[in-house]
Amino acid sequence: MTAARIVVVGTGYVGLTTGACLASLGHRVTCVDVDQAKVARLSAGRVDILEPGLSELVARGLTSGRLTFVVGAREAVQDAEGVFLCVPTPMGAGGSADLRAVEAVTEEIGDVLPSGCALITKSTVPVGTSRRIREMVGRSDIPVVSNPEFLREGTAVVDFLNPDRIVVGSDDREAATWVGSLYEDLASATVICDAASAELVKYAANCFLAVKLSYVNSIAELCERLGADITVVTEGMGYDRRIGRSFLKPGPGWGGSCLPKDTSALVKIAESVQYDFGLLNSAIEENIAQRDRVVAKIAGAVGGTLNGARIGVLGLAFKAGTNDLRDSPALAVSSVLCALGAELTAYDPAVGGEIAGMTVVDDPYQVAKAADVVVVLTEWDEFKRLDWSYMAEQMDGDTVVDTRNLLDPQAILDVGLCWQGIGRPRVR
């Protein structure tokens, strides 16, 4: 494979992973950010986000000279063969994706891109954005390509280097094929297609996962009402290869920086073409209902009234392996508990600092102190290894609500506590 000269604009977890991994594949990568202090930290090899393997890859890239960090996209793109846009596309007004960052970068670099340079969107962008970018740039010598990423936070490097598939879409097939060739060492299935299809693949995949999880959470609720066990039900479902075994764990609802914003955005995209995406809307509503059911379960564990209840919270991040709090279900549940008058003491192995309404501690045993109930909200492995008999001694109450079905119910019972999971029989 010939090494390409690549620029990556944006050094969030997608941009930084893309940059560091492309450098590890042999390309020469310049990562650009507007944040001068961040560029200085990254140039010194300091990575702020918790992403296993990323610091090592960045360090290797810096040492090899194949990875550099700079401020100023206009300068950086001048001899690029491909520019990846990895800037944020947060949820904007009314649930649509906010494209201001994508548009601002396009505006900034459009006239200085060298002829033939591919402008590639990696950020999740609404269908039609490639066309919009092409119009904004207004140059027939600049192919615009959609190459969505499918990385999960916490496993981004592994996901990048072992992709299930690479999707590249453009109305310029040659450019799409060239972008696909950047990954040829990864020996992945590659889908080369038109721009609109590539853009839609990303939404269709993330929204499918959200629907799958809302479905599982609904089945878990049915399990509780019917006396079945979700662990067994999903095991039985998962052996069916058409369903698959992954993404079948119930929890306090799905969250993070992607699924909530992408589901809202796809509903909006559907509306823009007069399609009422009822199925997806229901999945979003079900996710709120799940949060409320978890709150009700916690209320039940403290005798019905949350006002004045002392609640120990284990886990704040939206999932284990990350310190990301964006749209975290753990935080959403906690906020409702606080609003209903509960006193929260919370611990998360990757999250510190101040969070409004609760006391965040750096010792997991402190959350149990005088707690009426302890609630597991993020599936950190270290919670399994806590000394639960010491936790039980510290607590005033006698129940652990385990919204991730993480702990061994028998082990909790053995220390004299009652265990309540999601979609499973209560153990007391």
Ligand code: UGA
């Ligand atoms: C998600 C997708 O999984 C990635 O493929 C995609 O690239 C990424 O969004 C993105 O668009 O950038 P991520 O947001 O990192 O990745 O998180 P997931 O691992 O998908 O988890 C999402 C939520 O579902 C979390 O709140 C998690 O706790 C929850 N979840 C996941 C469950 O409740 N049960 C499961 O079995 C799996």
